[in-house]
Amino acid sequence: TKQNGMGKQKNPKYDELKLLECQKEVKDASGTDDDDDDLFVARLIAVITDYGEKGFPVGLLSRRWNQIWPDRPFPTEYVIERSIKCHAKEGGGGETGKMVIQKRVKLVKWLKYKCRGTKVQFHQTGGEVLAVIDNKKIESVPN
Numbered sequence: 001t002k003q004n005g006m007g008k009q010k011n012p013k014y015d016e017l018k019l020l021e022c023q024k025e026v027k028d029a030s031g032t033d034d035d036d037d038d039l040f041v042a043r044l045i046a047v048i049t050d051y052g053e054k055g056f057p058v059g060l061l062s063r064r065w066n067q068i069w070p071d072r073p074f075p076t077e078y079v080i081e082r083s084i085k086c087h088a089k090e091g092g093g094g095e096t097g098k099m100v101i102q103k104r105v106k107l108v109k110w111l112k113y114k115c116r117g118t119k120v121q122f123h124q125t126g127g128e129v130l131a132v133i134d135n136k137k138i139e140s141v142p143n
Contacts, residue, residue, distance in 0.1 A: 055130030078110030
């Protein structure tokens with residue numbers, strides 16, 4: 001095999017995503033503190049759209065992701081964080097605070113959590129879960 005199996009084929013949507021990543025790196029260098037996974041859903045959508053309306057098997061997401069973005073590996077731990085308001089006991093000063101609870105979950109539950117409010121949906125078909133793009137949400141966005 002030549003070039004370790006890497007051909008010269010390119011998908012233009014990955015180039016556009018790399019432009020977004022470069023723009024984020026410039027913002028980070030200027031001192032803006034953005035979340036490290038700002039582009040997670042955009043990258044996920046790029047992987048899923050390779051397979052069109054049929055959907056992409058969730059079990060293969062990390063492999064395909066790591067082929068496209070070897071410098072940004074797919075997460076290996078799936079943790080959901082939730083903030084809870086805490087009230088002090090009576091006679092304890094009446095102060096309130098916030099507590100962050102972290103819970104490890106399985107991949108599909110974590111992906112649903114990360115993709116809530118987006119056009120990414122997950123459907124069980126046969127013995128596997130497929131990630132699909134909801135085209136209704138795409139069409140309903142006003143220009």
